[in-house]
Amino acid sequence: MMTLFSTVTCPYSHRCRIVLHEKDMDFQVIDVDPNSKSEDLALISPHGKAPVLVERDLVLYQSNIINEYIDDRFPHPQLMPADPVMRARARLMLYRFEQELFCYIGAFDGSDQKAISEARTVLTDNLTMLSPIFDKQKFMLGDEFSMLDVAIAPLLWRLEHFEIRLPKQAASLLKYSERLFSRPLFIDALSASEKVMRK
Numbered sequence: 001m002m003t004l005f006s007t008v009t010c011p012y013s014h015r016c017r018i019v020l021h022e023k024d025m026d027f028q029v030i031d032v033d034p035n036s037k038s039e040d041l042a043l044i045s046p047h048g049k050a051p052v053l054v055e056r057d058l059v060l061y062q063s064n065i066i067n068e069y070i071d072d073r074f075p076h077p078q079l080m081p082a083d084p085v086m087r088a089r090a091r092l093m094l095y096r097f098e099q100e101l102f103c104y105i106g107a108f109d110g111s112d113q114k115a116i117s118e119a120r121t122v123l124t125d126n127l128t129m130l131s132p133i134f135d136k137q138k139f140m141l142g143d144e145f146s147m148l149d150v151a152i153a154p155l156l157w158r159l160e161h162f163e164i165r166l167p168k169q170a171a172s173l174l175k176y177s178e179r180l181f182s183r184p185l186f187i188d189a190l191s192a193s194e195k196v197m198r199k
Helices: 011-022 039-044 063-073 084-100 102-109 113-135 147-157 168-181 184-189
Strands: 002-006 027-031 052-055 058-061
Touching: 002 011, 002 039, 011 027, 011 063, 011 102, 011 147, 011 184, 039 052, 052 063, 058 063, 063 147, 084 102, 084 147, 102 113, 113 168, 147 168, 168 184
Parallel strands: 002 027
Antiparallel strands: 002 052, 052 058
């Protein structure tokens, strides 16, 4: 059985929980308090941070690496594209998500109002630019739910919590968000703390 060390409000842990539920497999989630050092986590992770996946002698950290491993190990349903060109494009998009979106999330854990305001502005602008993708397709890569949808869903779920209000130009993105949130397996992957992030 796979074991995921996860924190209940961490968007990266949230990604991994989504993939584990999508695969409909046996797994154990161990909740870790991000404000206190977990001895178990410190022993297996060089950074002492969740998410960390453990399967026998294998220890993985970094959510995208964890999720690709799970996808390779349990290929149904396949979340990364099978075609090498599409897979490379998906990996590039995952990288862009980290560089252009998720790198700003840390600001909301602090008290620097200038940094929080800047993060809100950049996230609003960058997410709005993604919206036209969904004028003609249901998900990031077309009509099928994929790893790209997994990767961005935790951020979209937290927009209200971060007090980010997207403009009318992002209407297609907001409809896409509701499609993600209505998936039963997405709901199953939410922690109790995440459920209360949206009204």
